[in-house]
Amino acid sequence: MKIEIWSDIMCPFCYIGKHNFEQALEKLPFKNEVEVEWKSFQLDPSLDAVKTQNTIEYFKEKKGFPADQAAQMIGQVAQMGKGVGIDFNFEKALIINTFTAHKLLHLAKKYSKSSEMEEALFKAHFIDGKNVGDIDELVTLAENSGIDKEEARQVLTSDGLNYEISQDIQEAKNNGISSVPFFVLNGKYAVSGAQPAEVFADALQQTYKETVSPFKDLSQGGASCDTDGCSV
Template identity: 45%
Template sequence: MKIEIWSDIMCPFCYIGKRRLEAALAEFPHKDEVEVIWKSFLLNPDMKTDPDKSIAEYLAETKGWTVEQVKEAGDQVAEMAKEEGLDYDFDKVVVANGRVAHRLLQFAKSEGKGDAMKERLFKAYFTEGANTADPETLVRLAVEVGLDADKSKEALDSRDLDLLVTQDIYESHQLGVRGVPFFVMNEKYGVSGAQPKETFSQALATSWKEYAESKPSVQDLSGNGDGVACDVDGNC
């Protein structure tokens, strides 16, 4: 069963939502049959990378708030993150356009490292204060999760990977997604936002029930005959 997650690296609730989903999956009896697929989403496609500007200053400008209001809101989000074992440091966060990082995520997905790359990007952005628009930084993070350095560097400027980013965003528009994180389970059931673990658990149960019922099965008509066969352990 697939769980597709539309998310942006600069979204603090997306990291929190990731942890809450993981907590629900840890208790889910069919977790080994669930595939998590990270989809690209850009909250501010036109953001200009500016390492000299604090995220509080940037949000104050874009939201029309005071810097103090932004910091107060950030403190509340940081407390929420702490409950999920996450350490947010908004004073370190670098104002960075996320498009190039999403190209890297698309490459990581093709290498079976999508979840690891997403986790590393979140931590780099919210905890370490890394510039997630800087090519050298992104290649370093990619290598840390087991990706090839040269291929990762090429991915940052890949037109094909950029088209995959655009496709993910287009799909989100078709689904009517207006905020992230947004989770789609079994290509049918949506969960919007960083919901409590219990909400994810219920959504998993509902989605799995329908998924399991739709899986093809074979009716055994052999009865109790004497047909000979070899089993999966090699016994014949």
């Protein structure tokens, strides 16, 4: 069973949704039969790739929110984070274009470390206050995750994975995905937003059940034959 997840590193609900999804999956007996693929999405591709902003500045300048309203919203998200064990540090978070960071996520697929890298990037951005647009910071994250640092630097400073990122973004548009996190379960069902673990668990179980037994028998029995013979 395959789960595709569109998310952006600067999205706090994506971080919360990841934790809730993984908590639900961990308790299911078929967890080892689930393939998770992280897909790229950019909430604000217009952000500068070099200059950073703090979270309050970003909400004021880009969204037009007064500082006190922005602070209230951030406080509410921080409380949601605490409920799932995430200690958001919005005062340190640096807002920047995330395209380069998405290259690292795509490189991590080669090493089968997509989920680990997603977690490392969320932590770097939301908790440690790292600049996830900075090449040196990203190379360090790659090395800490067991990814060759020279390969990481080459990928991050070239256009090699730009197409893959653009394809993810275009696929989201083609499927009408305009907000993240967005989970697609086996190409059939969708779960949007940072849902509680229970919602993810129910959706995963339903999808798995239909994957194992794809046909719903609408008949009331009838004459048939199988490998052991025929019956009426």
